Amino acid sequence: PKDILLLVLASRGYSCFPHIWKKLGWCAFMYEEFISALVKELKELPPPSPSEPRSSVLKLNHQGHPTRTVGLGELENGVTRIPMxxxxxxxxxxxxxxxxxxxxxxxxxxxxxxxxxxxTAGEHHTTTSTVNLFKNNMAAYFKGWKKLSRDMSWEIIYVQHENSTMITNWQRCGPVITKNLSDAEKEIVAFWNGNVHEYQFALTTDFVNKIRAK
Structure with missing residues (x-):
């Protein structure tokens, strides 16, 4: 199953179906061989000053990769908070x-x-409302999220197919000019710039072949 998954994800025609790519691309992160190879190819998107570049936590601990999956139901259907x-x-x-x-x-x-x-696109900037909604969702899914998330670093990995337009620069949160933002929005932008580290990875046929050859 692992070899088939990697071959399908890296196939040139597969990028024509971004909705399927989104559904299955994350599955590769379940395999240690994939993570061990990925950290060598992972490119950091340098954060804005005063934040400094930093190696991904996976590079320092590639055995920290996930080994099983848990689905998160839609909030409008009602969910029970679970332990993280x-x-x-x-x-x-x-x-x-x-x-x-x-x-x-x-x-x-x-x-x-x-x-x-x-x-799949060459830019993937986000908005303060998106980040705020994500935080609210996490609080709805996980018990004690406010305490758990304190002092927690965030890493965003943009996983791209080799036929995609590559992301090469830091993806910001909010508009370029922030003077018209509310205090709450400015706080989210400051959080993003100071606590989030971003990385880009391109899943190529050559990358898959190297893993399969091991």
Whole structure:
């Protein structure tokens, strides 16, 4: 199943179906061989000053990858808060879930939320309302989220097909000019610029072949 998944994801015709790419691209993160190879190809998108570049938590602890999945139901149907667990891939069922397509938590060397965005465009800037909605959703899904998320780093990995327009620069939150934002919106922008680290990865046929050859 792993080899078939990787071959399908890397196939040139597959990028024509972005909705399927979004549904299946995150599955590869369940395999240690994939993570071990990915961290060598992961490109950091340098954050704005005064934040400094930093290696992904997966590069320092690639064994922190998820080993099982948990689906997150749509909030409008009513959900029961669950304990947050490390090394679990959380997959939202809602098609319009904000910010990421899936996410997991790593506990070492630092407590980190790793969000996966299956990106097909060359830019993937977000908005303060999207980030705020994501935070609210997390509080609705997980017990004690406010305490759990304190001092938690965020990493966003933009996973792209080799035929996509590559993301090469930091993806901002909010508009370029922030003077007209409310205080609450400015707080979210400051959080994004100071607590979020972004990375880009291109899934290519050559990358898949290297993994399969091992």
């Amino acid at each position: 667990e490390y090394r679990v891939m959380y997959k939202p069922e809602a098609q319009n879930f904000p910010l990421v397509d899936g996410f997991f938590f790593v506990d070492s060397p630092r407590k980190t939320l790793v969000g996966l965005q299956m990106a």
